[in-house]
Amino acid sequence: MSGTDPVAEPKARSTAWQTALTTLQEVEPPFIPAGAHAMTVVIEFPPGDPGTPPHRHSGPAFGYVLEGEMMMEIEGQPERVLGAGEAFWEPGGDVIHYQDGNNRDDMPVRYTVTMLCEPGKPMLTLVDEAELAQRKHLRAPRRS
Secondary structure, three states: OOOOOOOOOOOOOOOHHHOOOOOOOOOOOOOOOOOOEEEEEEEEEOOOOOOOOOEEOOOOEEEEEEEOEEEEEEOOOOOEEEEOOOEEEEOOOOOOEEEOOEOOOOOOEEEEEEEEEOOOOOOOEEOOHHHHHHOHHHOOOOOO
16 A cells, blocks of 8 residues: 555645736727627738728627737727737727728738627628718828
8 A cells, every 4th residue: 555545635726816817908888789799700911911991890899919910990099000919999880990900011910809799780891982081081190
C-alpha cells in the first residue's frame, strides 16, 4: 500500500473569476427591435481593403477589434481608427455606417460584431448613391 488516501480532498476553487471580467464599453442603445435575434460574426479584411460599402443594420451592433486597425465612421460621428483591443458600437436603424475597412496596408484587420437584428429584415442593407447624396448634410466633416 502506498499510504495515500483513496478519497482525495476536494481541490480548492480558483478565485480568478473574481477579477476575470473587464468592462470594454457600456451603452444604452436607442432601441432593440421587437422580437430581435442576436447574431455574432467575425469580419476579416485583407491589408488596405476599404471594407463594406456604406450600409445600415436593422438593430444595434456591438463590436471588438481582435487584430489590426479598423477605420470606423458612423453617420454624425467623425471617422476614427480603432485598434486591437478597442470596442465600438453603432445604433443601427436609420443610421448609415460609412466605413468599417482596414486602416493598414501591411496587415489584415479582424473584428467581431454582435448584432441585434429585426425579424424579417436583413442584418445589413447597402445604401445607394442617391440616398448618400440626400443625407450628405448628416455626415461629420472628414479628415483631410
